[in-house]
Amino acid sequence: MNNKKVACVGSGVIGASWAICFALKDLDVVVYDINDEVLSKAKTIIHDNLNILKENNVLDETRLQEVENHIKLTTSMEEAVRGACFIQESAPEHYDVKHQVVKEIEKYCLDDAIIASSTSGLLISEIAKNAKHPERFVGGHPYNPPHLIPLVEITKGEKTEEKYVQQAKDFYTFVNKEPVVLQKEALGFICNRLQMALYREVCHLVESGVCSVEDADKAVTFGPGIRWGIMGPSLIFHLGGGAAGVDGLMNHLHDSINLWLDDMADFKELPEDWPQRARSGVEEAMKNRSEEIGNNEESLKQYRDHMLIEFLKLHHKL
Numbered sequence: 001m002n003n004k005k006v007a008c009v010g011s012g013v014i015g016a017s018w019a020i021c022f023a024l025k026d027l028d029v030v031v032y033d034i035n036d037e038v039l040s041k042a043k044t045i046i047h048d049n050l051n052i053l054k055e056n057n058v059l060d061e062t063r064l065q066e067v068e069n070h071i072k073l074t075t076s077m078e079e080a081v082r083g084a085c086f087i088q089e090s091a092p093e094h095y096d097v098k099h100q101v102v103k104e105i106e107k108y109c110l111d112d113a114i115i116a117s118s119t120s121g122l123l124i125s126e127i128a129k130n131a132k133h134p135e136r137f138v139g140g141h142p143y144n145p146p147h148l149i150p151l152v153e154i155t156k157g158e159k160t161e162e163k164y165v166q167q168a169k170d171f172y173t174f175v176n177k178e179p180v181v182l183q184k185e186a187l188g189f190i191c192n193r194l195q196m197a198l199y200r201e202v203c204h205l206v207e208s209g210v211c212s213v214e215d216a217d218k219a220v221t222f223g224p225g226i227r228w229g230i231m232g233p234s235l236i237f238h239l240g241g242g243a244a245g246v247d248g249l250m251n252h253l254h255d256s257i258n259l260w261l262d263d264m265a266d267f268k269e270l271p272e273d274w275p276q277r278a279r280s281g282v283e284e285a286m287k288n289r290s291e292e293i294g295n296n297e298e299s300l301k302q303y304r305d306h307m308l309i310e311f312l313k314l315h316h317k318l
């Protein structure tokens with residue numbers, strides 16, 4: 001990249017993490033937020049997250065300093081976005097805020113800068129509806145935390161031009177992400193739909209007394225989940241089919257699969273009592289875990305981050 005300046009607009013959970021992701025590739029990141037108090041919190045979060053990378057031997061102290069020095073924080077939108085080739089917007093998830101932010105960004109940014117919104121579910125066409133250049137707006141939906149999880153789902157608005165989609169894809173690839181492009185808008189994008197398809201069945205299995213929340217989690221973690229961390233369900237099924245491949249497996253199991261599908265959950269709304277049942281199930285599961293693998297929110301998070309980092313090293317993503 002010739003122009004190494006990128007901007008993060010919004011420095012909360014997602015914006016601060018994006019800043020780390022970009023700085024790890026030695027890009028010059030300018031982070032904007034509305035006041036110094038918020039920016040000071042972001043600075044601490046950035047520092048703490050870099051320290052976790054250091055504790056897990058991803059960085060040494062010298063490299064940590066280098067990465068941190070690539071990140072500047074400002075309350076001036078002009079300073080943040082002027083001259084930046086890529087702008088990652090991570091402001092609160094409301095159309096009125098996003099519209100205001102788009103207007104501010106476009107006052108100062110380059111005419112051909114890519115503006116990517118981290119939005120979890122708002123429409124890009126709507127976010128960019130008053131924009132001067134709606135053609136360069138894309139959705140760049142990360143998974144939390146973006147400095148660790150490789151996936152980015154790229155979405156297009158009605159007026160987004162293909163060349164900007166391709167440039168966004170190239171940019172995310174450059175910063176070590178694994179972008180996937182949605183060919184048309186879909187609520188929940190790809191991954192939230194997949195997650196909820198599985199979770200709907202978890203609810204159903206627990207509510208109908210087949211297993212506990214703990215055992216459903218265990219079944220995923222030590223069964224398909226551990227394989228899905230290596231490759232997706234289609235490639236895994238392809239191997240499961242042996243010499244016959246995925247089509248062979250589907251043909252072989254066809255009648256059984258149809259029986260399962262017929263018996264599985266197809267409800268359109270979560271059962272009302274599910275949040276409470278989920279909570280009780282999680283509390284019960286935590287009692288049966290050791291501190292080493294996490295048995296409260298803090299130790300669970302530490303264990304998750306440590307395992308995630310080890311796993312990403314295996315994938316050559318860190």
Ligand SMILES: NC(=O)c1ccc[n+]([C@@H]2O[C@H](COP(=O)([O-])OP(=O)(O)OC[C@H]3O[C@@H](n4cnc5c(N)ncnc54)[C@H](O)[C@@H]3O)[C@@H](O)[C@H]2O)c1
Pocket residue numbers: 009010011012013014015032033034038089090091092093097100101118119120121141142143144
């Ligand atoms: N939290 C997640 O797990 C997650 C995952 C993927 C995507 N997202 C998306 O990322 C975006 C940000 O979410 P978050 O979780 O970081 O929220 P957050 O509340 O942690 O951060 C939002 C930040 O935006 C700042 N802000 C407020 N008004 C602003 C303005 N006018 N201009 C610029 N910044 C402003 C806030 O001060 C805050 O620092 C949302 O669109 C959300 O849907 C969140």
